[in-house]
Amino acid sequence: MTKVKTSLNDVLLARRNFLKALAAVGAAGAGMMPGLSLAQGAYADRPESEVDQLNLVVWQYGNIYEEIAARFEADWGVPVERVIEPNIEPQIAKLTTMFAAGEDIDVFVSILSTMASYIDQGVAAPLDGLPGIEDYIADMTPLARSTATVDGKLWGLPYLSIAWAFAYNDELLTKAGFEGKPFASWDELTEQCLKAKADGVSNHPLLWVGGPGLETLPGTWFSQVCNRGGRIFDEDMNPEMGPGSIARETLQYFQDSFIKHEIADPDSLNLKFLPAVKVFNTGKHLYLGTFHNYFMNQMNDPAQSPIAGKGKIHGMPGDGATLVATWYYMMSDATRNREWAWKLLQYLGGRTQDGVYTQALGLAKSSMLYPGFTSVAQSEEVREAWSDRVDVDAVNQIFASGVNYEKVVPAVTQPWYTTWNEQLNLELTACLKGEISVDVACDNITAAAMAAKG
Missing domain, CATH: 3.40.190.10 (Periplasmic binding protein-like II)
Structure with a gap:
């Protein structure tokens, strides 16, 4: 029996074709799942381009960035450099310094009061035209959607509200x-x-x-x-x-x-x-x-x-x-690859390869961070996780x-x-x-x- 050499690209192509076929077969069932979009190419398909690595510039919050970076590398084979500062102020300084020095920046996190400056300075890039963006917009809470929209363009995916x-x-x-x-x-x-x-x-x-x-x-x-x-x-x-x-x-x-x-x-x-x-x-x-x-x-x-x-x-x-207010994950205009940066941005603020809002759901359950997506915020899974620590109806009324x-x-x-x-x-x-x-x-x-x- 002759062994046939199979390259990594062959494996990835086969996986991509399998996912597409699976999407076609399961489309009817998937359409019945709350919050699951049929535009699966936004999170399940591998970009046509290639990239050696990506990075994220964030402030420390437990081990969430180590975990999501490890998952991204396991799913896509692309390593993620984690530039993590201890809190908000040092992260802002690090991000702006990197941008001024002409360094590669793929995705980053922003509080509301710095978003305008990042947009004005060209640090951030709009997300319009990216695959699946309309599905994300439709699922955003009105608060998250309105704040992220500047001059008719969407500039981020929600981190938390x-x-x-x-x-x-x-x-x-x-x-x-x-x-x-x-x-x-x-x-x-x-x-x-x-x-x-x-x-x-x-x-x-x-x-x-x-x-x-x-x-x-x-x-x-x-x-x-x-x-x-x-x-x-x-x-x-x-x-x-x-x-x-x-x-x-x-x-x-x-x-x-x-x-x-x-x-x-x-x-x-x-x-x-x-x-x-x-x-x-x-x-x-x-x-x-x-x-x-x-x-x-x-x-x-x-x-x-x-x-x-x-x-x-x-x-x-x-x-x-x-x-x-809502804070956001944003894509940088200094990204080394827009397609791959979008893929990583979704792992932070949208869906992972399996179509789940992995980080939003995980942070809501573990840390009570209010999700920026309606399907997550209104899920029974989140209500059950919060019920022993807070009056969930009171929180929803406050919002x-x-x-x-x-x-x-x-x-x-x-x-x-x-x-x-x-x-x-x-x-x-x-x-x-x-x-x-x-x-x-x-x-x-x-x-x-x-x-x-x-």
Whole structure:
């Protein structure tokens, strides 16, 4: 019997033909599966071109990038270089430095406030015309779809969607005399905290996410402004923080919680999201606000939290209006191969070779990251995974009451936003410490915006 040599290309061609045949035979059945598109070439077919390797530029989140890169290499035989920074700020610096130096960049992750800059600078490339893109667009949640669409073009696949919310310690709420009745208005939040303080339930009942950053301290202020029906800029990027504005009145409330009422923990001004959650988990505070919804995972995990089971998510008062946003995986204009970069981008923000939203589903189940695709967000698999750590209906209601970040802070889409944001953090911190008045802070923030805008 004569052995016939079979090349790697022969194997890959046979596999591709097999998958196409399988798709044809199973099309009717596949069409009945929730969220499964019939345009299988978007994720199942090997590109006609070849590439030696690809890379991704991201910030650390567990081992998800090591795992997805290993799966991509196993499926396609293409190694993935992982450029992973410890958190958001270093990742932004690394990405922009690589781009400026003319290095290859295939895919990367972006928060909302950096997307516009990446598009404007040419770091990002639009996804229009890529195979299967229309199916992804159709399955995106309205929030994820609207934010990713700029000038009629789609610029990314969703990493996760975020809502700003409160949490409360159910045990302390009961001790303070408000069993099952968290605040329903901003005045009531103050009243409950004052009573809890007076009764010795908590020295500082209110913990804010108040550490300076792109979306920490600013987001806590913006979310309060949003809930009260205000905004930070109008559609023409003119600041709306003048005398009598909702933004200014809201900042006064924010400052009062520290200075006038002394119900807010002063350490709040040093705490970003996860550190704030860890402090709240010590069980010394009645309320935490405003944090990203997915941190309920850490709050009610017995392995991570002394108050597991006592932390409850709580929406904003009144009609519940709150900030919502989506972060994205994007393709770089500096990619070495657009076809293969699209394939890798789908592994991060779309479907893997088997047609499953592997990463979105995995992160939703393990870390409670809210998916940017409707078929994943509404799946029973996700509901079952979340039900022991959070009131799933409450989370969905919070998102249903969400107001797109861009409507409250339209300037987030402008390249100058990050520069202005740095000054914003300085002024807000000084104000909340009582070093400057609310009026001075808002005047300075407005002046900084006009200067950055040019």
